Amino acid sequence: MTNDKHTLSILVDNEAGVLARVIGLFSARGFNIESLTVSEIDKSSHVSCITIVTTATDNVITQIKLQLLRLVPVHSVVDLTLGPPHVEREMALIKVASVGQKRVEALRLADAFRAHTIDAAVDSFIFEITGSQDKVNQFIKLMIPLGLVEISRTGIAAISRGSEAVHDLED
């Protein structure tokens, strides 16, 4: 049985402590979290979407889903990796400090990766890059020798392709 990466989309009632319940479950049961994003997606009904990337065997993934569904404020859990085709994106803010040839090279690569320059000083840039996790990783790797100073990443946001919603919010 192989360990595979899965992206789970979890819809929860946005009540106090709900995130603590979800991540507490992962730590208490020894599941791992590689990436986590959370934000309210419907203000009027107080619903939040939590996206978690985890690596586990199929059996463990099933357990994670079923254990999450035991939590009272959890509406639904969808394994996007096993479900319909989906897209994943991550955004990162990357600060690079350098001068001379390195500075020029950083700017050139940023352009090639379609990163935006959102702040610039004579000796530094902040790039905003959005894309697959691989692309972001690759860009960061390239920035290391060019004066990488600091990174802030959002974690993965994911959604299914096509016209349907994966979460059934009827009830």
Next chain:
Amino acid sequence: MVTSGPGATNAITGIADALLDSIPMVVITGQVGTSLIGTDAFQEADIVGITRSCSKHNYLVRRVEDLERIIHEAFYIASSGRPGPVVVDVPKDVQFAEYEYVGDIVTEHKTYKPILDASPSVIADAVNLIKNAKKPVFYTGGGVINSGPEASKALRELVELTGIPVTSTLMGLGSYPSSGDKWLEMLGMHGSYQANMAMHDCDLMICVGARFDDRITGRIDAFSPNSKKIHIDIDPSSINKIIQVDLPIIGDVKSVLNDIIQLWKDGDCAKEQPSLDPWFKEINEWRSKNSYDYNKTKDIIAPQYAIERLYELTKDKDTYITTEVGQHQMWAAQHFKFEEPNHWMTSGGLGTMGYGLPAALGVQVAHPDAIVIDIAGEGSVQMCMQEMSTAMQFNLPIKIFILNNERLGMVRQWQQLLHGSRYSSTYSEALPDFVIMAKAFGCLGLRVSDPDKLDDTIKEMLAYDGPVLVDVMVEKHANCLPMIPSGASHNEMILEDVLADTEVSDAGKRMV
């Protein structure tokens, strides 16, 4: 209901206990006023944070407007689906605030929706498996009890219809009567030889409201290797958690069993069933080992004998048993015979020493005229001894029946088995005189050490109208047998007392 801070933290063990045994419970904890929350105020503790992982759900009531809904929701969540403890933390200002009570009972919830009924197709699959099995066994658990008396009734009917033998976990005792001819006794680490062998050799296992706990399965990779497995459980996360099953049935035990019964009768399935006689022949051979037998010592009371006598002298009365945790608990499970559900209260999943005495008080409140006995060890009973005062205060005539081996017997047994009899901290030279102690609380205290006087002492205990403590001095080094040692499988039980010479693999020592 407990006070804030230390009162609430003292309740944690009880809450965790209820979670592991799926016991419905609503715990209302006091909290400091909302304006003081988060300031390290006097007797403040983050109870919602502390109880998050040991409760089924919890609430902090920040506004009195939410109080009614939350309390109703708490009772609904605690008692529906797979039951469990729910904590409601109520700050002081909310306690004092006034608001109109409407009285709308909650019977459903936006996101929490337990599944109660199984689909007809899985019921049909189950019936098909059952009617073709040559060596079937029912493995029942606390879920049958939790599903209510109707579930036990359904189990009994289905056993009657199919003729299939039944075993049960510690938590399920009483759902099928001990006197029933299909009864195999309890299974698991200290279960009977016939129950464990039947589990190992069966061709169909029908797990009803049980969860393949490690004390039940023994070594996982050798667990019932040749059987198809049906698993009936109200909690989807119990399915395939430990043991992969062939037919999961998610639903309430009562409803699922009744559906199976209906289909079985409609299809006149008993006609198609192969004879179970050869299976029972095997079972009866295992039974003939009398694996619960013990050494009946002449001058010293054998602990098993004390339970046997307690059973004989109370079986015609309305008797409820609670226990503490240890050898005495296992001997009670083996030697006390239960005919009805809900007459046996014990801490199974968490194994909490100190459970039995307060539990007995609760049972006595619920059944004022019944005989309620806490079968205790001298170690465990000291955990909540102070509750004898509660017994006096509220006129609760509970009976505390201590099997006093002057040892933390179960731990001593494991030190013998796993640590070469290098005993450490399992012997106390400073035990209280329990008889004097009982008197100090105003209860009756009795002591017996002569097997010939045991019956009279039990009768005196039963005749006394008030709380009684009986200190039964028993054999000090008796071991709880039979036993599946750590890392072994169901067909590798130890039947005789050879613990000192039993080899346990290193992996086994680490495992259980």
